[in-house]
Amino acid sequence: MPMPPSTSPPLTSAQTQLRQLVADFTTAEVDPRVRRMEAHPDRVERDLAVLMGAQGWFGVTIPTELGGMGAGHLAKTLMLHQVAQSSAATAALLQASQLPVSMIMHFGSERQKRQLLPPVAAGEQLLSIAVTEKDSGGHVLGMQTTARRDGRDWIIEGSKRYIGNSHLAHLHCVIARTAPADQAGSRALSAFLIEHDRPGLTVKRHRPALGLHGFSFGRLTFNNVRVPARNMIGEEGDGKDIAYSSSILYGRPNLAAVSLGVHQAIVHLTAAYLRSTPRYGATLADLDVLHDRLGRMRGRLTAARDLAYEAVHRLDHGLACDERLINSKYLSHQWAVQSGQDAMDMHGARALEMSYPLQRYWRDVQCTYAPAGTGEVQRKRLAAYALGKRTTEWSRKLAPKTSLFRAPRTP
Template identity: 30%
Template sequence: MTEFSAAAADENETLREGIRRYVRNRLVPLEERVAEEGAVPDEVVQEMRQLGLFGLTVPEVYGGLGLTVAQEVELVIELTWASAAFRSLLSMNLGVGSQGILADGTDEQRNKWLPRMASGELIAAFALTEPDSGSDSAALRTRARLDGDHYVLDGSKRFISNAPLAGVFTIMARTSAERLPGNAHVSAFIVPRDTPGLSVGQPDKKMGHSGALTADVYLDGVRVPVSNLIGGREGRGFQTAMKALDRGRINISALCVGQGRRLLHEMLSFSADRHQFGRPIADFQLVQAMIADSQADLYAAECMVKETARRCDRRENISMYASCCKMFASEMVGRIADRAVQIFGGSGYMRDSVVERFYRDVRLFRLYEGTTQIQQLVIAKALRQQFEKSTANGEGR
């Protein structure tokens, strides 16, 4: 759906304004508490459930709001004016946790799991990364062995977002010992948290993102029914992950835009209030240059993200564009955070500074869901394929 009625547009704008007020009046004042306690308060989680934030991207037929990607981007930008920990709590329900089941799951799987994810009754987690398998995710070692009408899973996962809170995991595992063409040795399984043999390690201690919980997940003889194999067919897990990953990369890019907006706001506020040599530092041209560069970076990223979201809604192949967005936006917000610390000076290096916290938080965005270097490989490979195809057709000479 790419065209919207005036009523639908008004409804989306009302939702956006509601989230904007909630974020700035409710979530921003809680940022320091979340950073100190290392968790989003339970009452906030319940409020997010009541607001329907866990179901923004789940279709209405399963109890969600069924937002388009373009609508999702607008709301994520508003949501991430606050600490990224709040968005992280929702991220798997909005992204691969639900979208994988939506894209490739059976009707039974969609009807059973998506309504509970949309309501926030279940917080989802997606378990692909392993101790020896990061960027080369198809090299995972976790095994799934068919035993009658069940699969038995053994292995471990690392850095799994929401693992300490999750009620259900999407677990990627090998169903073939050999690495098969198209990564057909990887399958995806829905595994409830209370399944015997599944355990979660202690929350990771990270550079930033306090309150956004990650942990290792251990699988020791975990038995799941055949009906929990996503799509009911082996060998589709990697493709399922990749389908959801494009939308996830757009979402992360929108997150970077939201964080960049907040950082630029803090820079403007501080430079107007901070006086040196008898006047605000905002009057100094070198400070103005950093602010101007940040606005240009932010504008470019926002345009990229919104255009790619529209292409996605038109069902175009956006894998290369999603990688462009993720690469540029994550690098962009890192540059803005660095400039913010520079403008704040010594104050920006103190642990009680909002820009110091954001500086540590945004460093992660260049790493997860595909590092900058992985995005470069994706982009270069896609361009080379396009060039070879056009050359074979006698074009572009």
């Protein structure tokens, strides 16, 4: 569905071509698989991971000198926005692979970057990020998974939950506690690279969730898992910074883009339904009372798109934009849910049919709330900005550390 004129940054010819390439891919490869994914929610979709990997899309933000596309965050947002219109589960698969890329690019050693990122860019290796735990949720410093020294190695014990691509990843980027919180505070956590076939690592059986059928976000358990010291990302104590920066710079905009794609699908489907459904000698599209609700849906969609695109445009240019990224994630989800409820109401009983896509959109968009921080977490961060509290501006701090970002400039 075409979008209205935008106040967000104009797209380059390369970005426009990329969007069309992704649209063609979703028509040819994603749309035919959606019915199967919905019919078998107990299965993990593997084919699309292979196909998207072959396109090089997992390396969209990886620099060209490391085999990636070097296309930046706006290009990534375009891709996720487009894919999510067809399948939020497929977009979730693509976006979940990006957070561990951030960890390695921003904090990894030169050896780790050159060893790990080219296979990711080539679609030969898929990554996951493992931070969340059952009893700590978004409270990163409350995690219980531990890493203790044993000679030159580290021994990992504990479990992680809601891990995107848990059943597909070849390598897990795991945050674990390396010191008691009362002793090290925010320096109590560290990050490790753990291969999927390390002895003691178990990936629990896939269990389908409310939405995103076909997407794997499951449980990992670590029972005396031994990893060498060279598998640490960054320095000991960097874990909190690694987790927070990845969540803000990649997680928030990624989830905003997925919400945006589902939102656009909801508005498009609803407009088509109103135009095609006869009522009172005309169609539902001729009723003023429904114009009001559809207009509000369109307004939310346009605002969400402009907010998301402007935020990642600034990110690509090394400009401070943490607040915009946080706000985009928060409002993109909230607005999509509001439009989803409007759509459910206007469709009446038709919305409840399992063969009709609206119920899938409604279920899928619920799944963009908790990852990368719930609405409460986002509002807490936004309140800190309103109160003038000092906070790390990751978009500014990490801009000089990677060739992904262009040279900073004055806004």
